[in-house]
Amino acid sequence: MVDASLSRPPVRRAPVETAARVRLRRTLELTGRVLSDPTTVIGLVIIILMLAMALLAPVITTPNVPDPYQMPRDWGAVRMPPLTEGHLLGTTNNGGDVLYGVIWGARTSLYLSLLVVSITVVVGTIIGSIAGFLGGRFDNVLMRIVDVFLSIPELIFALAIAAVLGPSFANIVLALAVTFWVKYARIMRAQIIRVKQNDYVDAARVIGDSKLRIYFKDILPNSITPVMVQATMDMGHVVLVGATLAFIGLSEAGIAEWGVLVSEGQAGISSGRWWASTFPGLMVFLWALAFNLVGDGLRDALDPRTEGR
Amino acid sequence: MLTNLEEHDAIVRAPDVIASVRDLKIHFRGKRGMVHAVDGISFDIRDGETLGLVGETGCGKSVTARAFLRLVQTPPGVYAGGSITFRPRRVCDDCSGVGCRECDGTGRVAAHCPACGGKGCRTCGGTGEETVDLLSIPDAQMRALRGNRIAMIFQDPGKALNPGLTVRDQISEVFLQHRTAEILAAAGVSPNDVLLRRQASQKSRAFEKMLLAVPPLRSGRNRVDAALDTMVADALAQTQIPNPRKVMDRYPHELSGGMRQRVMIAQALACNPDLLIADEPTTALDVTVQARILELIRELQQRHKTAVLYISHDLSLVRRVCDRVMVMYAGRVAETATSQQLFRRPTHPYTRGLLGALPGRGAHRGRLAAIDGTVPELVDPPAACRFVGRCPDEVAACSRTDPPMVEIEPEHAAACFVHAPPGKAAATRPVRTP
Numbered sequence: 001m002v003d004a005s006l007s008r009p010p011v012r013r014a015p016v017e018t019a020a021r022v023r024l025r026r027t028l029e030l031t032g033r034v035l036s037d038p039t040t041v042i043g044l045v046i047i048i049l050m051l052a053m054a055l056l057a058p059v060i061t062t063p064n065v066p067d068p069y070q071m072p073r074d075w076g077a078v079r080m081p082p083l084t085e086g087h088l089l090g091t092t093n094n095g096g097d098v099l100y101g102v103i104w105g106a107r108t109s110l111y112l113s114l115l116v117v118s119i120t121v122v123v124g125t126i127i128g129s130i131a132g133f134l135g136g137r138f139d140n141v142l143m144r145i146v147d148v149f150l151s152i153p154e155l156i157f158a159l160a161i162a163a164v165l166g167p168s169f170a171n172i173v174l175a176l177a178v179t180f181w182v183k184y185a186r187i188m189r190a191q192i193i194r195v196k197q198n199d200y201v202d203a204a205r206v207i208g209d210s211k212l213r214i215y216f217k218d219i220l221p222n223s224i225t226p227v228m229v230q231a232t233m234d235m236g237h238v239v240l241v242g243a244t245l246a247f248i249g250l251s252e253a254g255i256a257e258w259g260v261l262v263s264e265g266q267a268g269i270s271s272g273r274w275w276a277s278t279f280p281g282l283m284v285f286l287w288a289l290a291f292n293l294v295g296d297g298l299r300d301a302l303d304p305r306t307e308g309r
Numbered sequence: 310m311l312t313n314l315e316e317h318d319a320i321v322r323a324p325d326v327i328a329s330v331r332d333l334k335i336h337f338r339g340k341r342g343m344v345h346a347v348d349g350i351s352f353d354i355r356d357g358e359t360l361g362l363v364g365e366t367g368c369g370k371s372v373t374a375r376a377f378l379r380l381v382q383t384p385p386g387v388y389a390g391g392s393i394t395f396r397p398r399r400v401c402d403d404c405s406g407v408g409c410r411e412c413d414g415t416g417r418v419a420a421h422c423p424a425c426g427g428k429g430c431r432t433c434g435g436t437g438e439e440t441v442d443l444l445s446i447p448d449a450q451m452r453a454l455r456g457n458r459i460a461m462i463f464q465d466p467g468k469a470l471n472p473g474l475t476v477r478d479q480i481s482e483v484f485l486q487h488r489t490a491e492i493l494a495a496a497g498v499s500p501n502d503v504l505l506r507r508q509a510s511q512k513s514r515a516f517e518k519m520l521l522a523v524p525p526l527r528s529g530r531n532r533v534d535a536a537l538d539t540m541v542a543d544a545l546a547q548t549q550i551p552n553p554r555k556v557m558d559r560y561p562h563e564l565s566g567g568m569r570q571r572v573m574i575a576q577a578l579a580c581n582p583d584l585l586i587a588d589e590p591t592t593a594l595d596v597t598v599q600a601r602i603l604e605l606i607r608e609l610q611q612r613h614k615t616a617v618l619y620i621s622h623d624l625s626l627v628r629r630v631c632d633r634v635m636v637m638y639a640g641r642v643a644e645t646a647t648s649q650q651l652f653r654r655p656t657h658p659y660t661r662g663l664l665g666a667l668p669g670r671g672a673h674r675g676r677l678a679a680i681d682g683t684v685p686e687l688v689d690p691p692a693a694c695r696f697v698g699r700c701p702d703e704v705a706a707c708s709r710t711d712p713p714m715v716e717i718e719p720e721h722a723a724a725c726f727v728h729a730p731p732g733k734a735a736a737t738r739p740v741r742t743p
Binding site: 022198199200202203204205206207208209210213217218221222 | 378380452453454455456457460461463464465468469470471472473474475482483486487511558559573576577
């Protein structure tokens with residue numbers, strides 16, 4: 001008779017992880033890696049506060065009628081310093097409430113950056129993909145066009161377009177969209193040419209995949225990361241350039257936009273009325289800084305080459 | 310004076326030949342002219358055999374292999390001439406690919422010629438079996454063959470797997486591409502279910518996927534997914550991966566090199582191909598793993614009786630693995646023979662140089678033997694033997710004419726004047742043992 005203790009103990013199998021679990025675990029890992037960098041966390045916190053401010057604008061302030069994006073004018077309280085009753089951050093020369101401008105300016109900036117970045121990412125990715133994936137003549141023609149765009153300084157180009165189209169906020173969006181897509185096209189093309197040479201693209205052809213499927217399955221997911229990082233950084237950059245254009249006067253006057261507000265307050269700086277320019281200026285700075293920090297953090301977390309530093 | 314070209318040429322008259330390369334020329338447009346990377350080579354691959362393709366870097370062996378799947382990039386590559394005839398099989402009806410007496414355990418049977426339906430006609434040379442020229446068929450037909458009838462294992466499994474997809478996704482890809490009907494059958498779904506059929510052949514659009522996530526339709530999709538999972542797990546289990554269900558959810562970077570290569574092999578053999586192209590499948594692995602992977606390929610090859618085109622520059626490895634060997638030099642075939650013949654009696658001076666350079670057990674210490682000189686430039690080469698200048702046994706004729714393939718003994722041919730001068734069939738010199 002066989003002694004029971006000598007027989008093999010029952011094999012204990014490790015529970016099989018489901019695909020969904022694996023995906024969740026990996027997402028958490030990536031999130032953890034992003035959050036391990038304190039500067040990224042600072043950036044994220046600023047972004048979240050900004051977003052909250054933008055989204056809750058109609059709740060924390062009384063929207064101006066009829067157009068909430070227009071600064072309310074309190075002609076009875078012009079040039080009031082901060083901490084005045086009813087005007088926490090003071091008022092401008094024309095009686096505009098600085099706090100209202102700061103809060104609704106966040107909303108305008110969010111519109112501006114989301115619109116411009118989504119348009120440019122889509123356009124840039126498509127054009128860069130065509131150039132990189134098809135190559136040859138397409139590549140040559142498209143990249144020469146990109147070269148033309150890149151040869152003109154970004155700000156001056158946007159300024160020229162906005163100036164030709166006339167002063168309006170919509171034209172600023174258009175001008176920025178026209179100037180910003182080239183970067184994405186460049187990045188995307190370079191990525192695709194790099195990824196295309198990988199053996200797994202050949203391996204996909206070997207198992208009989210169609211070109212389109214190879215593009216969506218093997219090439220696009222493996223080349224999109226730098227575009228995402230650039231897009232995050234551009235969320236800040238777009239607002240910076242947009243505010244610059246608005247400051248010069250290429251948007252409608254009196255709109256609740258940080259650049260417009262800075263421009264409205266700049267005349268008073270020499271006479272000691274610092275607040276009308278400082279607060280919106282600070283907002284632009286914080287916005288651009290926050291997205292840059294997060295973009296940097298994303299790059300470090302996503303790029304295997306910078307891992308372990 | 311090619312050996313019985315006419316006789317060999319017709320793949321149709323040699324029923325055991327599944328692929329036949331004739332006078333294949335692949336050139337690359339370079340800055341200084343046409344590089345003749347593959348310059349008129351001819352050979353056959355027989356059903357179920359392992360043919361070794363040996364040569365040094367740049368001799369055209371990888372390009373030849375890639376031409377089978379039309380993977381050579383054009384441009385800069387140019388298919389300058391010749392043909393690759395291939396006889397694709399189909400899945401055996403009696404056993405649906407498992408292997409039965411009807412199909413001799415291979416799970417594959419000859420496909421009928423589409424032109425005559427198996428009666429025998431001019432296109433198929435009277436055999437009634439489908440034959441295609443891989444270099445001239447339309448892209449859609451080529452894609453249907455890739456991964457299905459002809460598969461390939463790459464050199465570096467670390468680079469040949471998409472880093473962003475799980476093992477499951479990469480292997481199911483093959484089934485979704487080529488085995489839609491089987492997936493549906495295994496899932497117990499009617500082949501007329503358009504939505505699920507599209508799902509099982511990867512044609513679903515985004516809105517269809519959303520539709521399939523809705524509860525009444527979801528059960529069907531789950532069944533398809535489960536069937537697919539079983540097929541993937543079976544394919545992985547074939548390559549002796551422990552716990553395939555667990556490995557399926559791993560990403561390539563979480564696996565060791567040997568495991569990755571097993572995944573590659575599972576993917577390549579998933580559809581039970583007629584021809585497997587193995588492009589130095591063990592070069593990127595360390596020696597112990599190498600041996601296991603080799604055994605695995607050998608075992609699977611013998612079980613399925615798949616023909617293998619094995620590319621390598623490691624002669625000792627080829628000796629172990631291959632039935633027949635073809636030695637290439639500078640875009641030409643230098644010598645073909647069975648493994649035994651080649652090692653017993655290497656005839657072409659290049660082959661002998663290669664074998665002489667192998668450090669054997671009995672070799673005395675000191676400098677290793679080497680072939681003097683370097684590989685010639687292949688830009689617009691003259692009509693002469695490619696080995697001129699490095700050959701120890703050169704004669705005057707070598708730099709004037711191309712030596713043709715001459716049969717030395719049955720199954721053994723070499724492209725050399727010296728050891729088989731025209732008129733004399735047998736080699737004339739004693740052969741050094743390696």
